[in-house]
Amino acid sequence: MGEIYHGLGVSAGIAAGRALLLESGPDSADSTGEEPTEPAGELARLHRARDEAKAELEEIRDRVRRVLGEHFSAILEVQLLLLDDPALMAATEDRILRARVTAIAALANTVRSLKSRLESVQQGYMREHGGDLDDVHRRLERHLNGRRNLRPNAITGPYVLVARSLGPAETVAMVREGVVALITDLGGPTSHTAILAKALSIPAVVGLYDVSRRVRAGESMVVNGASGVVELSPAPETLQRAAEQREAWLRAESAWAPPVPEGLATHDGVPVFLRANIELPEQVESAMRHGAHGVGLYRSEFLFITSAPRIPGEEQHYEAYRRMGEAVHPQPAVIRTLDLGGDKRFRDAFGEPGQDPGLRAIRLCLRRPDIFLPQLRGLLRAAVHGDVRVLIPMVTSKEEVFEVRRLLAHEAESLKAGGVACRADVLVGAMVEVPAAAATADLLVEACDFLSIGTNDLIQYALAVDRGSGAAAAYYEPLHPAVLRMVEFTARSGREGGRPVSLCGEMAANPAFTGLLLGLGIREFSVEPRALAAVAGVVRTTSVRRAEEFARVILTQADADSIARMLAVETGDGTSAKAAT
Ligand code: PEP
Numbered sequence: 001m002g003e004i005y006h007g008l009g010v011s012a013g014i015a016a017g018r019a020l021l022l023e024s025g026p027d028s029a030d031s032t033g034e035e036p037t038e039p040a041g042e043l044a045r046l047h048r049a050r051d052e053a054k055a056e057l058e059e060i061r062d063r064v065r066r067v068l069g070e071h072f073s074a075i076l077e078v079q080l081l082l083l084d085d086p087a088l089m090a091a092t093e094d095r096i097l098r099a100r101v102t103a104i105a106a107l108a109n110t111v112r113s114l115k116s117r118l119e120s121v122q123q124g125y126m127r128e129h130g131g132d133l134d135d136v137h138r139r140l141e142r143h144l145n146g147r148r149n150l151r152p153n154a155i156t157g158p159y160v161l162v163a164r165s166l167g168p169a170e171t172v173a174m175v176r177e178g179v180v181a182l183i184t185d186l187g188g189p190t191s192h193t194a195i196l197a198k199a200l201s202i203p204a205v206v207g208l209y210d211v212s213r214r215v216r217a218g219e220s221m222v223v224n225g226a227s228g229v230v231e232l233s234p235a236p237e238t239l240q241r242a243a244e245q246r247e248a249w250l251r252a253e254s255a256w257a258p259p260v261p262e263g264l265a266t267h268d269g270v271p272v273f274l275r276a277n278i279e280l281p282e283q284v285e286s287a288m289r290h291g292a293h294g295v296g297l298y299r300s301e302f303l304f305i306t307s308a309p310r311i312p313g314e315e316q317h318y319e320a321y322r323r324m325g326e327a328v329h330p331q332p333a334v335i336r337t338l339d340l341g342g343d344k345r346f347r348d349a350f351g352e353p354g355q356d357p358g359l360r361a362i363r364l365c366l367r368r369p370d371i372f373l374p375q376l377r378g379l380l381r382a383a384v385h386g387d388v389r390v391l392i393p394m395v396t397s398k399e400e401v402f403e404v405r406r407l408l409a410h411e412a413e414s415l416k417a418g419g420v421a422c423r424a425d426v427l428v429g430a431m432v433e434v435p436a437a438a439a440t441a442d443l444l445v446e447a448c449d450f451l452s453i454g455t456n457d458l459i460q461y462a463l464a465v466d467r468g469s470g471a472a473a474a475y476y477e478p479l480h481p482a483v484l485r486m487v488e489f490t491a492r493s494g495r496e497g498g499r500p501v502s503l504c505g506e507m508a509a510n511p512a513f514t515g516l517l518l519g520l521g522i523r524e525f526s527v528e529p530r531a532l533a534a535v536a537g538v539v540r541t542t543s544v545r546r547a548e549e550f551a552r553v554i555l556t557q558a559d560a561d562s563i564a565r566m567l568a569v570e571t572g573d574g575t576s577a578k579a580a581t
């Protein structure tokens with residue numbers, strides 16, 4: 001039997017492949033290498049490494065372009081430019097010649113000084129590229145070391161991508177033909193890597209601590225994204241079994257799932273809406289084929305990620321939202337405005353100083369009209385073509401909603417004055433994902449046309465546990481009474497204020513929670529397209545009257561464990577209630 005690792009399975013499925021290491025981690029003696037050295041040899045080494053890194057990046061870029069399109073490959077374009085930038089290469093050559101250090105040490109020094117210069121730049125192009133610089137540094141260092149050669153052609157696929165952690169942009173960029181699974185040291189079940197892996201149907205296991213240091217490049221392994229088990233260098237029989245399981249999983253994936261009926265209702269006739277969470281525009285078609293009642297959450301940050309290094313303009317927003325609105329017509333398409341910044345890091349959130357976790361989403365957008373106004377204008381114009389709605393992330397007070405409404409009204413005036421068609425009366429909703437918003441949901445609702453509960457963040461902020469952390473994962477508890485009470489209060493506030501309330505966190509996609517959520521007053525769910533059929537199945541067999549009685553009892557419970565036990569009894573399932581968020 002091979003070496004077994006246990007992590008958190010965050011995107012179901014089975015795959016076997018060879019390790020494609022994204023990072024080599026800090027290396028030993030070579031990386032400091034201050035010993036006297038022979039400059040000509042080091043210069044040649046540097047140039048060879050650059051050429052190899054370039055060939056590798058070009059190959060990945062071409063594949064990403066073929067598989068995911070032009071937008072996605074732009075991320076890699078930036079890194080190719082950096083490889084040719086004299087600030088990096090000429091400065092490193094200069095250090096090799098003058099300080100007589102190894103190419104690795106010279107490169108590390110150059111990157112360090114470049115990064116400190118970038119950090120002092122408040123805004124703009126260069127500051128956005130700290131993350132790319134790190135990637136390029138890692139890639140060059142790997143080639144300089146020669147030991148962990150990642151030339152994609154040197155190891156034959158299928159590949160399992162192995163990394164310490166993956167940001168959303170890296171996940172998108174690295175998802176290349178032949179990557180059949182992802183494993184990372186860090187990360188949690190609601191991290192964006194996990195969400196994206198699910199969107200792309202790629203098995204993923206996170207929270208494996210130091211696996212990225214233990215795996216050897218090209219080592220074979222089996223990844224089970226449901227159980228979270230990773231086996232390194234498995235025996236041939238294990239590989240054979242994994243191949244059979246994968247076949248079965250792929251068959252099940254493509255099997256016909258009954259579409260959600262248009263007039264979905266509970267067993268006792270209460271209407272329920274089931275919408276789709278979308279990360280990539282291509283998912284809309286599949287969501288509609290599954291019978292989704294429109295899009296309940298489009299995470300527009302992926303539009304920003306894929307257009308990097310440029311900030312998307314009004315036209316780009318307009319096109320994307322118009323297409324989505326038309327595709328789901330006459331159902332709604334709820335577009336969430338940019339949610340980046342803070343711990344959702346992306347190129348230092350377009351040049352904002354520092355990485356203050358509090359400077360995220362709407363707070364960041366209100367400080368950056370250059371980012372936000374083109375998005376609002378695009379939304380106002382797209383709303384002419386369908387039921388396109390605006391959802392504001394990380395709201396903590398009514399004032400933020402009013403401010404967005406003021407901006408929308410102002411931009412609508414300006415569009416009209418320029419003779420551009422738009423809809424000024426677009427519906428505006430707030431995400432309830434910060435405890436402050438949940439505790440004041442009765443007040444917040446007065447400013448909104450609808451509310452959407454984001455349990456992924458609500459749980460992290462209510463329970464003080466990082467959703468991206470593997471180590472504290474046990475504290476990330478959707479069934480904590482605090483979470484359930486906030487969900488109930490928000491649903492009740494919406495009902496009393498005459499405004500619909502949806503739940504769009506990952507919790508909504510777990511059919512083990514569907515009955516409880518109905519009992520807590522939720523009538524709209526927004527879930528990843530693959531979860532639609534299962535959640536619809538539970539909705540149709542649930543009696544709301546019974547679910548409400550059950551929820552009333554649950555709300556008197558003081559701890560998550562008793563709630564999980566009671567839920568397991570109620571749903572007749574001892575495992576699933578605790579199994580996922
Ligand atoms: C949430 O926080 O529950 C949510 C849906 O938003 P995201 O996962 O994008 O933060």
Ligand code: MG
Nearest residue numbers: 433454456457
């Ligand atoms: Mg959120």
